[in-house]
Structure formats: C-alpha cells, structure tokens
Amino acid sequence: MPDYGHDLVLGTFLTPAAKNPQQVVALAQTTERAGLDLVTFQDHPYQPAFLDTWTLLAWVAASTSRVQVAGNVLNLPLRPPAVLARAAASLDLLSGGRFALGLGSGAFWDAIVAMGSPRLTPGEGVDALDEALDIIRGIWDTDERAPLRIHGTHHRVDGAKRGPAPAHDIPIWVGAYKPRMLALVGRKADGWLPSLGYLKDGDLAVGNARIDESAQAAGRDPREIRRLLNLGGGSFSGAGFLQGPPERWVDGLLPLVLEDGISTFVLGSDDAATIARFGEEVAPALREAVASARGTAGTVTGSVRPAAALARRRTGIDYDGIPDSLVATAVEPGDREYGRVRSSYVYAGSPGLVLRPQDAEAVRDAVLFARAQEVPFAVRSGGHGISGRSTNDGGVVVDVGALDTVEVLDRDRGLVRLGAGARWGDVAAALSPHGLAISSGDYGDVGVGGLVTAGGQGFLGRSYGLTLDHVVAAELVLADGRLVRTDAVHEPDLLWAVRGAGANFGILTAVEIEAAEVGDVVHATIIFDATDTAPFVQAWAELVESSPRELTSFLTLVPARGNDPAVGYTIVVWADDDTDAAVVALERFLDLAPVLQQQAQLVPYAATVAAHHGEHTGGSAPATRGGLVDHVTPELAALLADLLAAGDADMLQLRAVGGAVNDVDPAATAYAHRTQNFSLLAAARGSRRAGIDAWWERLSPHLHGVYLSFETNQSPARLAEVFPPETLARLGRLKSLYDPDRVFDGNFGVTPTPDVDRATMTT
Template sequence: MGARRPAARARLGAAPEQLLGKIVRVDDPRYESLRSTYTARFRPAAVLLPESTPEVVAALRFARDQGLPLAVRSGGHGLAGNSSNNGGIVVDLSAMNRVEVLDRTSRLVRVEAGARWGTVAQTLAPYGLAISSGDHGNVGVGGLTTGGGVGWLVRHYGLTIDHVRAVELVLADGTTVRADAAHEPDLFWAVRGAGAGLGIVVAFEIEAMELGDIGYAQVVLEADERGDTLRRWSEYLAVAPRELTTVVTPAPYGTGTAAVVTAVVASSDTTLVRSAVAPLLRIGVRLLDQRIQLAPYTALVSAAHLHPNIGQQSVVTTNGLLPTLTADSAAAIMAVAAGLPRSMLQLRSVGGAVNDVPPDATAYAHRHQQALFVASAFPAQQGALLDTAWSPLAPHVDGAYVNFESRPDSASFARAYPGGTGERVLDLRNRYDPEGVFRTGPR
C-alpha cells in the first residue's frame, strides 16, 4: 500500500458503480452520524457503506486506491477508537446486519458482522436461543467477537468465540475466505480473539444456546475497605453454579464504599436462581438492598440500546485478569477504587465454561483466570491518574482482555497475547496482511 499520507481534505477518486450512493463524504447529510465512534470524535475523508461481501471487496479496493489510512467498523463501541480515523477511509459494516437461524436443531446461527447484539438477541428470542455477547445492545458483533466476547452468560456459555464455528472474511488483497476448523485453520484460530489486523470479517456462524427467561438480581452491600467483601465474592464464584455470572461495581457509600452486584442466572428455574444468588447476600459487611426477578435476555441486551455513536463518551480504560482473589489482590482493587474519583469500575466473573477451552485453542489464551477487573476514568485525558491509581494492582494482574483496553501498544499487546500466543498472532498478521492494510497495533 505504500506510505500513508495525512489527508484531512483528501480529494477522493470517482466511486465505482458498486458503491454509488454508498460513499458518504464530508458534505453528505449522513456524515455527522457516521464519522465518529462511541468514545471519540473523528473526521475521516469518507465513510463507505457496503451491503454485501462483493461490495466490501469493492470498498476495500477503493480505499486502497486512495492511499489513505483505513478503519473498519462494526458497531463503533471499541474503546480504542480504531473504527474511525482522521483524513482516512472508514468501511462501515452497519448495513450488513442480517441474523439468520441456519439450523434450529443444531442451534447454528449466521450473524453478519455489522449487526448489533441487541438486534441479535431480539431475533433469536422467538426461537428460544441466545448468544452470550457483551452487556449492551448497541455493541457491534464484529468487534466484540473478534476480541473474545465476555458477556452476561459467560460462566455458563463461555466466550462468544468459543462457539464460533466459521468465519467469512475479506483479506487485504480482496480475496474472500471462509475459515473454519478444516479450512484455513490458522486464520480461524487467530480471528477468534485477535481478529483485528487480519481482514474484514463479514459474517460468523455461531452455535447459540437454549435460553428462555433468566434470573436477574441486584444486590447492594456495604463493602469493607480491606477488600474482604471482594475476596469472599471471588471465593464463592469459584464454586458457584456455572449458570451464575456476576459483575461487582464499587461505588461511594457515605464515607465508605458499597459493592453493587449485578447477578445473572442462565435459567428460569426460580429455585436455582434463588439458591445461586443467596450466598451473595452474605459477603458484605451488611446487606443494603436486594432485588431479584425473572426477565427475558432481551431486557439486558436490548434493541432499545441502539443509538448513533457521535463520540459521546470520552474515556480511558484498562483492565487485568486475575486468578481467585487473595487478600492482597482484593485490597489492591479497593485501593484502585479509592484513587479514581471520576470512574467506572467493574469486577467481572469469568472462569466456568471459559476455562474448559485449552489455552492454545484460540488466540484468547486466558483460560485459568477467574476474574476480570476493568477500570475506566473520565474523560480520556485522565490517563496519568488511571495509571497511578492502577499501580497497586499491577503486580497481581495475570493477563488482559483486548476489548477493554483503550490505549493499545506493545505492552498491552503482550498482556493480551502472552508469549507464544503473541508470536503466532504477529506471524499471522504479517502472513495475511503483509502490507499492513489493516494495521492497528504491533506487527
């Protein structure tokens, strides 16, 4: 592709016939709602809106012919903001949003990469099916799935990538490929967890799970400053029913801290729901509030969440995976909470079905950890404060999840893809994209 030149006011070539009406330039009324991501504002030279795989090929060829930076977008919620740019070309897959149940018996579903998870949940609900897929309906399928997929049902279902059976994508040279366990197995391995930098994923075939209503609970506890509440949470989740997935959010409470626990039980069995949630009521200094009910999965990952992304949430985020919390690591998390006054913190349970998969089966290699701690500071300029607050926890962290890192660099790459996993990812990026067309990080 050659050297990329800055092009804030690039003069673009004529649109190919396949893309007539699908190239959104700066003077197009659609431009303002398409130029940015959820976390930052950008000003690309144009946004391309293909509606089919052949049109993706045409969009890629057009973008390469301009000699400008290229970004690929499914939902635009990525914290790093890599799905837009300044002065370049954005291939926006939002028009490729079809969801189709291919085989109800085997629960095989084809989902195009531009779909949002709220639409997926809504489409699958009448079939009694669901896919564990993040925690907000506006998140795009492509970005979340190629990074891993930690969702509300993760301990029961595993990561989204653990149930991907095939991937359709367009490579940097315009070749279309179907990758699965038997065809292009190296590419199939990499796209499940390290998909950025390999090509433009246009669709996935995913094995869904049987799911009716779910148990949903919110438990508010007074938390001690030493971290014993968090340690007890972790110890319970290590032995809890796999149907239970939880997120703990530390929050100010008077002069101390409350732990707001959101619990999801992948079952409509009220006895199981109550018994799974009951131990959570006893892990704090005292119970402040509790609510428990049955609800459809679509209430959590809702189509009502759908909205344009216009850079409305300026944030800097980092994360770390941990084994079962110890007294020291739990205390370190509480120290992070104390050091970030304008923040959103989440301690998420993983483990369960995630850890059934061998660490070398996919590019997501973190198959022994039990918890994921995510820290976000507002606005994005608070990076130095976040780094200082994070320092007590850094010695305890054992890996990271690429989708919750807003500042991708060599160090964050090494945390997400440790050792031989990272070496293999880099090798495959260079093999499938030797010119760096999709370059978004280390190579």
C-alpha cells in the same frame, strides 16, 4: 438556459378542501399509486374552506408509504420558523424522510393580518424569509452544540435548543418571482418553485439567470438548486399546451427541461383520472425522452455536492474515486448524516470519509479503496467499543452496520449465521423464539464483528464460555480484497486467528456460531454500599468462583461522590429458569455488604441485552486499562479499594470469566487466557487519565494477561500481555501470510514474521 441535469420528479398540487376531507387524501393516494413522486397542497391558514395544510400533510404522510409530501407553499408569516423547523423535522422522521419544505414570504396580507400577524411590505417579507431560513437550518443543525441565537428584525431565537435532526436533508423550496426573492433563492434555498400561470414568456430564463448569478456570488454551484414548476389545468382532450394525448404533453414539457432547466413538474388537478394518466403515461414517456436527449447532449446528471461541503473534504482521500458500490451510502464531512456516523460510543471522531457497504462485495471494494488512500482507516461493526478504535480523525471508516442479518441455519445443532454489523441485542431477540442464546457481552448495542473476533465476555460466560469459543466458521475480506470463508476444513489456521485476533486479518462480514439452549433466565441487580471496599470485593469474587456454573456476575464499582458512598452495582444472571436454585444462589450475595437496592426477575435472555440503538455522539474519551485475574486475593482487593478511594478512576469493573471459558485448550484459539476467573477494567477521563498507568504498575503483579477490547494502551508491552509468546509467534507467522503489509493494524497490530513456510502455520 441549460439543463441542470437533475433527476426528473413529477407530482400533484391538490386543493385541501374541508368540505370533503377524505377526497384530498384519496387523491394523494392516487398520486402514489400512479407512480408519481410528490404530492403537495396549497397553504392558506386564513381560509376556513380549506383544511389546515400541516395537519393534512401529517395525515397524508401516514396514509401513504412512498410519495414525498410538501406544502406548496407554506405561509411563513403564520408559521413561526423555529416551531416550523421542529415540526418539519418531526414529520420527516415519522415519514422516513419523505418531507420537503416549500416556503413563501406571504400573500393576501389582509387575511394574514386578520389572523394576527403584523403586515409586512414586500421587502420586509423577503428579509423575514431570509431570517427564517437561518433559524430553520440552525434548528436542524445538531452537529453544532451551542444553543441557537439569531437576532433578526422579524424573527428571533435566543438560546433555542437544536434538534431534532430530520431523517434526511429536507430541501427548502421557495416560491419566488421578484428579483430580491430570486436572489435569496440563489443564496440560501434548495429549489425555486413558481407557478406557470404567474409567469410570462421569458420569465423562467430571467429567473434562472438571477438565481444562478446569486448562487455563484454566494460560492454555490447553481446546480445545487432544483427548478420546480407548478402546472395548472391539463386535460387529455382538446388542443394546446397540456392538452390532448400524453405524447403532446411530453412535447410541451420536454423543452422546459432541456431549455429552462425545470426538473420537477407539479400538476394542479383534483381529477383522479387525470392524475392517474399523468403518472402512468406521461411520466414514463417524459423520463424516457429526457434521458434520450441528455444522452445525446452528454449532459452531466446527478446530485451536486455543495461548495461548503466540498471545502470540508480532507487531504489524502480520493473522493472522486469512491467505488460505485459505495457512493450512494458514503458520508463525508458536511453531509447531514455525518453527525450520526462520525463518532463511536465514547470517542468523538472526525473521519474524512465513512463508507457503508451493503454487502460483502462492497466491503471488498471498501478495503481496496481505503488501503489506497494516504490516511488511516478504521473498521466499525456497532461502534460501541470503549477503546474508540472504530473511528478516527481525518481517515476512512468502513462501517459494516448494514450487514446485520440473523439466520438460524440448523435449529437442532443451534447453528446460526450472523452478519458482522448486527447488534447483539437484535441477535438475542431473533434467537429467543427458537429457545437459543449466545453469550455476548453486557450491552445490546455492541456489534457482532468487534466482539466475536476479540472474545465476548458475557452474562452466560461461566456456563457457555466466550462468544468466540463457539464460532465454527467465519467469512471475511482480506487485505488483498479476497473474500474468504474459513472453517475446520477451509483454511483452519485463519479460523484460529480470527477467534481472538480477527482484527489483524481482515474485515469480518459474517460468522457462524453454535448457540446454547437457553429460554428464560433469572436476572438480578443488587446495589451495595461498598464503603468497606476490599472485603466486599474479595467476598464477592470468592462467592462467584464457588457458585454453580449457571451463575455469572459482573461487579461495577463507582467511587464515593459528595454525600453518596462508594457503590457496588452487581448484575447476576442465572442461566436457566430454575428459580428455586437461583434464589438459593442469590441469597448468598445479600450478605456481602449493606444492600441499598435489589431486584430479581425471570425474563427471556434477550431482555438482559436489549438493543437500544442509541446514537453515538462520543465525548471525552477515557483511558481504559484491563487485566485478567486468576483470583481476587486480599492484596489485590486492597489495591482496588485504594484506587477507588483515591478517585483516580471513574469506575472499576470485574467480570466473571471462569467456568466454561477455562474448559477450552489455550492453544485452540488466539484468545489463549484460560486460567483466569475475572476480567478487570478501569476507566479514567480527563485529568485522571494521567495517573491510571501508575496504578497499573502497582496492580501488574496481580494481573495475568489483557483482554484487548478493554485496553486503550497499545504499546508493545501490552501487546505481549494480550497474546502469550507462543500465540503471538503463531499470529506473526499468519500475519505475514494474510496481511504482510499490515493493512489491518488498528487493534493491537501484530508484526508479520517473514519467510514463512505454509507447513508451519498450524504448529
């Protein structure tokens, strides 16, 4: 048989003796120290002289850090498949993706029956294993939302909830010898795991042929199926197979790789010295010999994408042309990780490819690759943005989440360097020990890149300003693949544009920001009965405007539902630890409307924006509308009250953005809105989406500008409200210089102004 080209894996097959339980654990640790890849244990739940294998697997996984663990093979008749699936996923999550599932249909049936399982014939055992594989994979398939229903003869689930998803694609290896079992391996398994001691000459070739034939009939590539082999005995003295010096072991094992396709060897030994030499001497020599022989033969190596996954590829994307720097972390439809990366916080996307560069150079490769495709592409830092622009349907997503470093460059100056993929909650946690903070929105899972290039309306806004107001340098990848640093000296016009319109000019990879001296803050939440909405909203706004700059407040209004009244959920942050002053300011809020609940705490700033690292699964994406407000007048308050009462919005929110935000010259950054005191947001889902524009027509006389992060309507009219005329004209000139082909046009794309003289850039 040909060599299937799989990477070489070597491990051990240990006896789980209960008499000396720590010995088998020590042998597993010896396996890891010797540089081997895998440690496995036989599974005989009816044998009182043995430890329970599942318990042992968990203990060994916790006692090691690198080696993969597996049963060899787990006794399916005594381990119900749905429970086994959840246990396997749990152990895989806890071990960081180090579990493999070895399964057998059952042997020693008298002992199995004695433990309470019904006796099965060999044919029934194959059928039961077939059903079990479907149940196990179905439990792991969390992309499918419907409950799992499989009505087999031997195993049934009827509405089982799916999940948890394992940390990696858990391979299922099946111990098989007979034709029907071998055919099942070809149809559904990821590996064939026989023991050499049970095989006769020629059985490997016959087994491989049966598996390959079955795989091809099922539409699979036979190379998807790893070929493993348990090896008994072995000694570094004597003569014969696996006897004598390491080079003789290599001579014996090499033909099994090259002629019989075996790529995983599992040594059955409970001798620590033998295990050590197997890992330290045999393994590297065998790897070298295999690599040399494959090089001479031109053997195709590497992982094989299943045919089912290949069928999910989207047209317009050159999957075979993905740059080497991105291949290992790229995710396609059909990959197990796809469900975790396809969607944003609010939008259930279905991209054709998600690229996850690990450094700035790989971001450059991603940009050049993405712009060469015949599909749209999106950029994601954290994926939390409510506009849903960090994913798409059928296109490419460039996810910079791996660029998540947080570094204090100059403590005295408060200068910090942030990777574009860092989450703001993690930034806050990292800066807290230094007594520093950066105002950065209201939720810790938001990514640095999206927020810092758009604005950053945060809990410290009235004392600190916008996040982007303190950006002093930025590093980004331009449309032509150039890696550029921009600051006050180097291309300062680009820095101006990045601060407010950065998504138009490239992909941010890192940013330098001056943080504020902030330790503990007073964080209060007050929930009001907002039935009398208009006077409440107006009074809240007037109180915020008249408060000291240390106070920043956000107000979220939720319409009445059933017997519950309309509610005003207010967050107030006092930006230092002067609790006496904070109490004086907070007490004024308690008179605004009937208080349903209140709480105030002195906490580190990081506690106000903790990162939860929640999984983004999307949903029914809302239509969101935004607007900037100079003052909440009685007329505006009345309109907002009407909108809330009509139930045409799921929620309304007002954020304080005055104070220090308005200290900045409107011409200093591409965010030019420096007279407004509040930022308004409305969100509507489902049937409510259609009516939100009519409300915005009524509200528009009271609104002056748009914050682009809160707006899903990217019409030319809204673009003109995002950027005032002079700002938009300057951005157009810069766009023609840095992105004339409009590669970065997904977030309020600006039209390039042609024939630009560089000297006009800073006018």
